[in-house]
Amino acid sequence: MRSENKTDKIILGIDPGTNIMGYGLIHIQGSAVKLIHMDIIVLSRISTHPLKLKHIFEQTTVVINKYGPDEVALEAPFFGKNVQSMLKLGRAQGIAMAAALNKNLPVFEYSPRKIKQSITGKGTSSKEQVATMLQRVLSIATMSEKLDATDALAVALCHHFQNKVGSGIEQKKYSSWKSFVTENSAKVSGL
């Protein structure tokens, strides 16, 4: 794990899904926010659900090992069309979370509406509006056309903004899951 200094950290954003998993990493250095990398992991060609889950766990672990993030933020919709798709989505989310927990990284989750609100100021913004804001904030010349990667980048940035508006002292405590659990064993909420 990198520096505990809140002004120098890497945030990994993940948009878990059962067909495509998007991920994006940003580097916070003082007041500067830089894009490190964004990409998608394609799962649609993997024939069975358990093999997809295995792939999500392995690839999330690969990304964590490669970029050494300090915190992980997930895009987590809480509503869906039917129980079947929500069970599958829940498993994908759980697997991605477990890969982070396994590395003792703190995990935060945000609803799609909250992410849009945080990035553009409006919970009903289009994906294009979110992408435009990301380009501006992160000084990206050409935006990736992989929308799931953009979504993942958005949740990473949303988490960063969340830290900024929240109490810095409170947030800093959660630099590892272990300390998070120790300090909040019975009372924490809103994670």
Next chain:
Amino acid sequence: MRSENKTDKIILGIDPGTNIMGYGLIHIQGSAVKLIHMDIIVLSRISTHPLKLKHIFEQTTVVINKYGPDEVALEAPFFGKNVQSMLKLGRAQGIAMAAALNKNLPVFEYSPRKIKQSITGKGTSSKEQVATMLQRVLSIATMSEKLDATDALAVALCHHFQNKVGSGIEQKKYSSWKSFVTENSAKVSGL
């Protein structure tokens, strides 16, 4: 990992849930099937969903490290009352699966109906009927009153029965997830 010999192996059965997680371990030695241990992990006192997931991952890992199972079988309902509860259940299942995948153990899943069918010959059996059969097969003098532990033991035994009726040669290949994936990258189904 223990012996690759199919006639000597440990199966871990898990009944994942967001309030109680049941688990049960059986030891297969030739034609003998013995109970190793069965218990529950209580999650209802943990205040937040992420902390519950963390606890599931940690405790499943503890159980795996302690008993060194060769295979993991999950009770996995595919239908539920509403999307919210299925999302939470999916996460719990995903986390338990990830703990097994992280140890490179093969994971199998069975529906509650399939488990009852396998243990008692009838998919609509009561929990008491399943418990009575478990007692008989595993020569347990006094059955645990922890029903979630009983359910977990049932899925472990169901998996054992599944191996017995299936092709022994086919099943033996899946002694590790790695070999399973390698050998079945594009065609496997029914897991």
